[in-house]
Amino acid sequence: KQEVTQIPAALSVPEGENLVLNCSFTDSAIYNLQWFRQDPGKGLTSLLLIQSSQREQTSGRLNASLDKSSGRSTLYIAASQPGDSATYLCAVADYNTDKLIFGTGTRLQVFP
Amino acid sequence: GAGVSQSPRYKVAKRGQDVALRCDPISGHVSLFWYQQALGQGPEFLTYFQNEAQLDKSGLPSDRFFAERPEGSVSTLKIQRTQQEDSAVYLCASSLRGVRTEAFFGQGTRLTVV
Numbered sequence: 001k002q003e004v005t006q007i008p009a010a011l012s013v014p015e016g017e018n019l020v021l022n023c024s025f026t027d028s029a030i031y032n033l034q035w036f037r038q039d040p041g042k043g044l045t046s047l048l049l050i051q052s053s054q055r056e057q058t059s060g061r062l063n064a065s066l067d068k069s070s071g072r073s074t075l076y077i078a079a080s081q082p083g084d085s086a087t088y089l090c091a092v093a094d095y096n097t098d099k100l101i102f103g104t105g106t107r108l109q110v111f112p
Numbered sequence: 113g114a115g116v117s118q119s120p121r122y123k124v125a126k127r128g129q130d131v132a133l134r135c136d137p138i139s140g141h142v143s144l145f146w147y148q149q150a151l152g153q154g155p156e157f158l159t160y161f162q163n164e165a166q167l168d169k170s171g172l173p174s175d176r177f178f179a180e181r182p183e184g185s186v187s188t189l190k191i192q193r194t195q196q197e198d199s200a201v202y203l204c205a206s207s208l209r210g211v212r213t214e215a216f217f218g219q220g221t222r223l224t225v226v
Contacts, residue, residue, distance in 0.1 A: 004154070031211055031212045032211075032212065034214065034215065036217070041222070042219055042220070043116075043118075043203060043217045043218050043219040043220045044155070044203065044205075044217035045217075046214055046215065046216060046217075049214045089154055089155075091154075091155075091215075093211035093212060094211070098160075098168070098210060098211055099157045099160070099168070099211060100145070100157065100205075100211050100215060101157070102147075102154030102155050102156075103154050104152070104153055104154045105154055
C-alpha cells in the first residue's frame, strides 16, 4: 500500500531563507507527483506537477525534484517571504490504485 | 468556469440530519474526485467519477455516504444521518483525465456536525 510521508511536520524560518521540504513515498510505481499549497480554511492550490519520467520542475522561486527510484521528492523555496506561509502538501498519483495519495503536509511559517 | 467551485463553503448540521454538498468542476474535465480532510491531516480519497460513471467508491466510509454525477458535470456528495465523526472539510477536484493529469481543487466545504 502506497504511503506518503512529509518531513518536517512544521517549519518556522526568518524571511529570506532558502528552504527545503521533503516528501517520501513507499512505492515507486507512480504516474506523477504534485505539490500543493493550502492556506488556512482554503482549498488546495496546485504548485508543480512532475511526471514520473522527469527529474525536476521549476516555477518562479519554487523548484521540485523527483527521484522515483528512491521514493523521494523535495520542494525548494528560494528567498522565502511571509506570503509563503501555508501548509505544503505532496501527493503521488499511484499507478496501482489510480488514486492521488497525500502526505500530511508541512506547515510553514515565514516571519519578517 | 475558471476553477472548481464548491457550495456551500460552510455547513453546520445537527446530528442525524442529511446534507448535500455540491461540486462544479472545470468545464471539459472528464474526471472528478471527492476527498475528505480531517483537521491537521492530508486529504483522504472518497470516490472518483469518469464522466457520469462512478469508477471507484472504495473510500466512502459507510453506506451513509453517497455521490452522484448524473450528467457528467456537476457532482453531489450526500451524507445521510450525519454523525460527529463526519465533521471535516470535503474537497472536490477535477482533472482532464484521471490522475495522470493535473488535479485542480475547489475551496472545500467545511462540515461541522453538532
